[in-house]
Amino acid sequence: MRKEFRDLASVEEAEEIAEKLTPERRVEEVPLVEARGRVLAESVESPIDVPGFDRSLMDGYAVRARDTYGADEVEPATLEVVGSVSAGTSPDVTVGEGEAAEIATGAPIPEGADAVVPVERTATDGEHVEVRTALAPADSVMFAGSDVAAGERALLAGETVSQREIGLAAAVGTETVPVYAPPRVGIVSTGDELVRPGGTLAEGQIHDVNTFSVAAAVEEAGGEPKIYDHVGDDYDEMVRVMREAAEECDLVLSSGSTSASDEDVVYRVVKEEGELLLHGVALKPGRPTVFGRLDETPFVGLPGNPISALSVFRIFVAGMVRAAAGKEREAERRTLSATVADEVRTEGGRTRILPVGLVERGGEGGTLAYSVDKGSGATTSLTLADGYVTVEPATNYLDAGDEVEVSLFGGASPPALLGAGETNSLLNDTLEGRGARWLSVGSVEGARRLRNGIVDVAAVGVPSEELGELGELGVSDVSLVRGYDRRVGYARADGGSEDAEVVGVLPDGYALRRRFDEDNARDEDDMDAEAETRVFRSEEGAVNAVVSGKVDAAFVGEDVAVRNDLSFEPTGWSTVDFLVADDRREKEGVVSFLDAVAELSETKTKGYRVPDDSGDTVERWD
C-alpha cells in the first residue's frame, strides 16, 4: 500500500525539531596553522607580557630624555656612544648621563635610558652622536606588557579565528587554541538507481549527485563530511550502514528513499530502528523530509531530488551543522532586492523555495529575478540559479513586477552578461572568462526571453519575422547586431548511407532546424529523399547518436562534425546574429561582449566565416 503525507509539519515546527536535534558541541585543541575559520570554544588569556621587555620602536639611539632637553637642528645635544643593542639580545651596556647606545628596532631599552631618538634625527662620527631633537621620556619606547599584559584575555570565546586572531595568539606564545570541533556528518545515499560518478550507467540508472553536493554543503557549513558506501533500497543493508554512520558520526544524513511509497524505506528504518520525529514538511521542494534519531544520533532524511536535497539542507540542516561547529545558527544571509521577471504560480499551502537567476537591468534599473525551476530533478537548475525566493504558504503566485527578496547562494552574484538563444563553439569561446551565463534555448525562445526583459542578448539565426515583430519586441527597443556565419550540413559516419536515412535534428525554434526544414521543403517533390527525423536538444547529442549508430546522420555545424571525426556534407551557411536590448547596451558585460564580437575579424575555428560588419548594428528600431 502506498502511503500519503497527511499531516505535514509546518516549516516552523520542523525548525524547532531541527534545533532540538542539533549535535552537541565538542571542543578540541588545534595548532594555530589549522585554526583558521574555527570558532574559539574558550577565551585565550595571555601567559606572558607582550612585549616582555621595554622595546625600541625605532632604529636609533637609546638616551636619557633629559640629556636632550632644548636640543634642535641648530644646537644639537652631543652624547657619547657607549655601545649598541641589537634586536633579540640582552643589552650589555648601561646608559649614563651624557651617554647614548645605538639601538635597533625591537631591541630592549638598556638600563639607564628612557627614550629612543630615531636615526634620522641624528648624526654620528662613531664615537659621538649629535641628537637634533628634544625627547620626552618614553618617546619611541613600547613598554613591557603594553600590548598585552600577562593574564589579560587576548581572544574571546565565540570569536571566529582569522589571520588576525592567529597573529595575536602567536604573539602571546600560544601553540594551540581551544576551538569547536567540526561535527562529523555521515552521508548515506540510497536508491537502487544511483551509481557514483565514474561508474557506468545501465538503463534506468543515474549518477549519485547528493553525496557530493551535500558533502560540499556540510563543509561549507563548518562540518566534516564522511561519505558512506552507497546503499540500495534494501532494508537490512540500509539499517546496517545507517547504524554504522550513527555510531561514528555526530549527525547522519541520508538522501533518497524518503517518499511515502512502498519502495522508500528510510522512514521505516528510522521508525522501526530509531525514533521518528517528523515525516513530511509543508515545503516545496522538500516535502518528503524525515527527522529522527538513530541510536541517539540525530538523523535527517533528505529527499532524493538534488534540488530538494540541497534546499532542505539549506533550510534546516545547515543551521544544525553551523551551531554544532560553534557558529551562529543563522548564517549571515546575503540578500538582494529584485523584481520578478515572469509570473510564477505556486500551489499554495506549502512554503515554496523558488530558485531564481538574476540579471542586472543596467543603469538604475535594478535587478530582475527569473525562475529557473525547470521541473523536478533538473540538476542544471543548480548552477543556473543565483539564489532563491521564499514564498509563504498563503501566497499563490508572484506577479511580474513584484518586488522580492532574494537570498543569494554563497559566492553567487548576477552574471556580467545574460544571454539566450543559439549556441555554438565560437560563441562559447567568446563568452569564456567573461562571467557570462548563456541559456541554450534556440532562436525563438531566446527572442521571447529578450522580449520579456529577462536576457541582455539573444543569439538568433532564423528570419526576424519568425521571432515576432522586432519592433514590438518587449519592454524596450532592440537592435540587431551582425555576428557571423556558420557552415551547416550533414554529419555522417564514414561510409554512411545518404538514402532512406534517419536524421538527428534540433527542436523547432532553433536555427539549424529551421534550415533543415527549409532545405527539405525545397526537395519535397522528391518524396523518396524525405528523411525521417529524430529530435535532439543539442548538436552534440545528435552527433553522438550518429557515432553510436542510433541515427544515420545529424544536421549540425561543421565544427561539431569535425570535432567528432565525422564526415561532413555542407548544405550552406547559417547566420548567427545578436538581438540586443537597447536599455542594456551600456551594461559592462554587454559592451565587452559586443566588442569581442566586433574583434572577430577572422576565425581559425573551421566552419565559421566572419563578415566585415561583424559587431555592427545592422537594424535598429528606435
Next chain:
Amino acid sequence: MRKEFRDLASVEEAEEIAEKLTPERRVEEVPLVEARGRVLAESVESPIDVPGFDRSLMDGYAVRARDTYGADEVEPATLEVVGSVSAGTSPDVTVGEGEAAEIATGAPIPEGADAVVPVERTATDGEHVEVRTALAPADSVMFAGSDVAAGERALLAGETVSQREIGLAAAVGTETVPVYAPPRVGIVSTGDELVRPGGTLAEGQIHDVNTFSVAAAVEEAGGEPKIYDHVGDDYDEMVRVMREAAEECDLVLSSGSTSASDEDVVYRVVKEEGELLLHGVALKPGRPTVFGRLDETPFVGLPGNPISALSVFRIFVAGMVRAAAGKEREAERRTLSATVADEVRTEGGRTRILPVGLVERGGEGGTLAYSVDKGSGATTSLTLADGYVTVEPATNYLDAGDEVEVSLFGGASPPALLGAGETNSLLNDTLEGRGARWLSVGSVEGARRLRNGIVDVAAVGVPSEELGELGELGVSDVSLVRGYDRRVGYARADGGSEDAEVVGVLPDGYALRRRFDEDNARDEDDMDAEAETRVFRSEEGAVNAVVSGKVDAAFVGEDVAVRNDLSFEPTGWSTVDFLVADDRREKEGVVSFLDAVAELSETKTKGYRVPDDSGDTVERWD
C-alpha cells in the same frame, strides 16, 4: 653605514610590479570532494545525456496519454495494470492500448507509454487502475538529455566550484574536475629576536607572529602556505633557506629584516643573489617592502611588524595569490561607509592604511570608525580593527565627522556592543558570547571614549566628579546604571611580609588605583607604612609579579588573588557601574547587555556582591 629609503615607489608602481611577479597558474585534476572553492581551469562538457533515458517524475502509472482523453473524477478511464517499473531497472513491460504500468519516481518510461499519471489521481484494485484525470503526452516525463545533453558544456571555465557545481559535475558522471592548483607560497620569517610560539623567550626576544598570520592570509587568498625554518639575521643561512623555498614554491615571502639598517639583510640577499625590483614603497605602514626574484621565483619581502606585514600582504600579495589560484585579482571587497570618530593626523606623502574599529550608533545614526593604531608593533590592534581606511598621500589628516569608506576585513562586522573602561572576570563572563568588544582602559579613559561617542557603554569605578562632568558628557545624554561591587585588597604570596613592601598597582585612572591611593592617603601620617609602587597594566600582570617575586604584594580584586592561589587581605569594596550613552540604549547589544546585568541577582564568583538595584538606571542627565 645605515641606508635610508630615498626613492620610494608609489603604491601604483608597486602594484604594477606585483602584477608582473604573479606566479603562473598551474592546472590539476582534483576529485569532486576536494574541488570546493577552487576555480575551474577548463570547461566541463557532459559525456552523457542527463538523464540517459526518459524518466518518470512521479510515483504513479505510465500510460498512453490518448487512453485518458476525457477522463475526470466522475468518469475515470479504467486501464489494465500489466506490470510495474522500479527506479534503477530496465522495464520488462510494454504498455499497449488500454494498459498501464505502475511506475516509481525516477524509473524509465516503458515502451508504448508516453505520460505518467500521479498516484494521487488514481485508484486501483491491483488488476486495474482508474485514472481520474486527462493527460497530455509528456506529462510527468523528463526526456533523455533534457537536463544536460551529451556534449553540452555543463560547467564554464572560470567558475568557482561550490556545492552546486559539484552537484552538476556529479550528475554528468565526472569524478574529477580540472581546476587551478593553489600556488605554493613559501614563508620565511627572519630576525634574531623571534621565537616560534611554544618556545621560551630569553630577554629581548618576542614570538614570531608573521609566520602564522601570513600563512593564514595565504590560505584565505587561495594559496597553500609552506612554512620554513626560522632564520636569524645571518646572511648565509638566509640565502640557503630562501633558495630552498624558491626552488620548492611558486612564490616566496619573507617577513622582517627589510629595513634599510645594516642588520637587515633580506634586500641584500635579493640584490646579490637574485633580482631586486623594488625596495621601499610610499605606504604607511609598509615602507620597507622588497619585491624581486630569486632563481626566477617571485619574491616579496614583507616588513617585520605584524600589522605592516598583513597590510602589505593585503595590498599587494593577496592579489598575486588570488590570480595564481585562478580567482579575480581584486577580491570582492566588502566596504562600509562610516563617520570618522576622532581626528587622525597623517604625515602625508605616503598612502596610509589606517586600521579602524567600527561601532554602530544605533537607530539611523550610521557607523563610526575609530582609529585603533596603538603605534607600531601592537599585535592587539590586529583584533581590535574591523577594517581599514585608505588615506591618499595628498591628505594630511582626517577630521572627526568626515565620511570615509572602510574596507572590511574578511568576516568582520561591527561588534554588537562596544565598551570600554574597567574590566573584571564577572564582566568578562557577562560579555562572553554576545559579539561584544571591550577595551580595558580604566574608568577615566573609558568615560572619555563614551564622551566622544566612540563606545556604547563604559564601566567605571571612580567618583563621577573625576570623570568630568557627567552632565557634559559628550555627544548625547548619559545614564549611570548600577552594576555591582567587587572586593579589593592585597594579594600576597603565603607568608609574604606586610612591611616595607613594593606593591603592584594599576595605572592612574583605574578604579583599583584610585582606591589604593585613597587607602594610602588615609594612612599618610604613618610614613613607615607608605608603600613603594610599581605600575602594571593589568591585575593579572601585578599578580604574576607577586608570584615571580618581583613585587611583594598586588592591589587587586579578590577573584584574581584566589585564581592565582595567593593569600588575600581585603580592604573594602570597589563599585563597578556602567555609563550608557542614551542614544545607544535601543541598540540590541546594549539592551541585551543591560538585561544581563539586571539578571545578576547574585553571583557564585568569589569576591563579588550584586545589589538589588543592579541594572537600574540610578542617575540620569536628560
